[in-house]
Amino acid sequence: MQRIILYYKFVPLTDPEAVRLWQLALAEGLNLRGRIIIAEHGINGTLGGDMKDLKRYIKLTRTHSAFKGMVFKWSDGKRADFPKLNVRVRPEIVTFGVPHKIRVSSQGVIGGGARLKPEQLHQLIDKKGKENVIFFDGRNAYEAAIGKFKGAVVGSVDHTRDFVKEIKKPKYTNLKDKTVVTYCTGGVRCEVLSMLMKEEGFRDVYQLDGGIVKYGEAFGNEGLWEGSLYVFDQRISVPLGPQVKAIGRCSHCQKPAGSFGDCRNTDCNRLFIACEVCAGKQYCADCSLLKATT
Numbered sequence: 001m002q003r004i005i006l007y008y009k010f011v012p013l014t015d016p017e018a019v020r021l022w023q024l025a026l027a028e029g030l031n032l033r034g035r036i037i038i039a040e041h042g043i044n045g046t047l048g049g050d051m052k053d054l055k056r057y058i059k060l061t062r063t064h065s066a067f068k069g070m071v072f073k074w075s076d077g078k079r080a081d082f083p084k085l086n087v088r089v090r091p092e093i094v095t096f097g098v099p100h101k102i103r104v105s106s107q108g109v110i111g112g113g114a115r116l117k118p119e120q121l122h123q124l125i126d127k128k129g130k131e132n133v134i135f136f137d138g139r140n141a142y143e144a145a146i147g148k149f150k151g152a153v154v155g156s157v158d159h160t161r162d163f164v165k166e167i168k169k170p171k172y173t174n175l176k177d178k179t180v181v182t183y184c185t186g187g188v189r190c191e192v193l194s195m196l197m198k199e200e201g202f203r204d205v206y207q208l209d210g211g212i213v214k215y216g217e218a219f220g221n222e223g224l225w226e227g228s229l230y231v232f233d234q235r236i237s238v239p240l241g242p243q244v245k246a247i248g249r250c251s252h253c254q255k256p257a258g259s260f261g262d263c264r265n266t267d268c269n270r271l272f273i274a275c276e277v278c279a280g281k282q283y284c285a286d287c288s289l290l291k292a293t294t
């Protein structure tokens with residue numbers, strides 16, 4: 001029985017390199033694959049492997065005083081969804097390009113938006129009214145193309161670091177007096193994004209605690225979410241529940257689409273939105289055209 005775990009914690013680490021060596025030995029010894037990033041601000045990981053090994057990993061990781069009580073999210077998947085094990089020290093555990101702006105305590109990022117559990121999100125909307133609560137997608141635009149909260153604002157963002165400029169754009173000025181809820185896959189990006197938005201003058205910013213993953217566990221497709229969830233491993237997308245509404249458009253045939261194909265042109269290498277039929281195509285729509293005309 002294999003699974004995937006996702007986790008992060010913002011917490012001050014005085015010796016990231018020592019943590020890296022310990023984590024590498026631990027994950028390697030348990031035959032896990034995936035990615036662990038360690039920084040002075042904390043840890044962020046996704047690992048796949050046997051369930052018993054993952055449980056052992058969780059238990060031993062929590063023995064470190066900094067990681068006591070860290071939340072681990074379980075997801076369907078397996079070791080082979082990752083090509084290898086990668087454990088690195090970086091300036092940030094999620095790359096906004098502003099390591100100097102991030103200050104953390106044992107409670108997480110200092111100055112971030114108030115955290116909302118999935119039920120609390122619904123309560124907030126009931127209280128303030130649907131039209132007064134704005135969802136702000138904390139992910140890249142291509143992730144949102146196959147699934148997002150209904151009516152969410154999606155930025156022109158190809159990389160997380162693009163948010164630093166994005167939130168300064170005048171088109172968001174009118175959101176500064178509104179209630180804004182940021183969300184991302186597991187919550188890690190919103191810890192920093194909500195802090196940056198508050199710094200930028202957004203007055204009433206919340207973040208969805210545990211991200212779309214936790215929301216999906218609570219409400220599946222029954223709530224305010226539509227489409228699939230993009231994930232950064234070989235699964236590419238996962239449903240939150242049965243009967244997923246395909247909100248994307250196939251880049252080949254324009255039919256409703258909820259997944260991606262992978263362009264095999266090595267100069268392109270892009271993921272393209274594709275319906276079930278076209279997901280098997282070798283090239284994205286642009287490269288197919290090029291091939292046909294040359």
Ligand SMILES: [Zn+2]
Nearest residue numbers: 250253275278
């Ligand atoms: Zn298609």
Ligand SMILES: [Zn+2]
Nearest residue numbers: 263268284287
């Ligand atoms: Zn292509």
